[in-house]
Amino acid sequence: MTPSSKLRSPFRHLMNAVVLTLIAVVYGCGPATFEYPEVTTPPPSKVDNFRELLKSYAESGQLDSGAELLVAEADSLSIEGVTKSVEIKTEVQQMVAAKSAGEVKKHAEAALKMLP
Numbered sequence: 001m002t003p004s005s006k007l008r009s010p011f012r013h014l015m016n017a018v019v020l021t022l023i024a025v026v027y028g029c030g031p032a033t034f035e036y037p038e039v040t041t042p043p044p045s046k047v048d049n050f051r052e053l054l055k056s057y058a059e060s061g062q063l064d065s066g067a068e069l070l071v072a073e074a075d076s077l078s079i080e081g082v083t084k085s086v087e088i089k090t091e092v093q094q095m096v097a098a099k100s101a102g103e104v105k106k107h108a109e110a111a112l113k114m115l116p
Contacts, residue, residue: 046073047080051115054092058108061101068096084114 044052050073057063074089082088088111095107 045080046076047082047115050074050077051112054108054112054115057095058105058112061105063096063098063104071096082116088114
């Protein structure tokens, strides 16, 4: 071995490591392909939303500012195909006019039973 080859040997290994590292960095593992799954849960229908609101009034017996809007929502139930929408609207109107928590619960439960 010549003196110059002794000096090149450690640098050759270092140079090989640097070149391999650069190749790995440049090419990497290839492009990442990840497809997000589509959300297939349909949004709740108006009838489902109406039912959830009535359930909350039936459980608590307390009316809030949204109770007045239920009367208007009861009108739109016939569009959704609910056959007893007139009776449900009557129960909701009586619920909104109720003076006690017991009456609110009673009318809310009666309207819930009429929903499909």
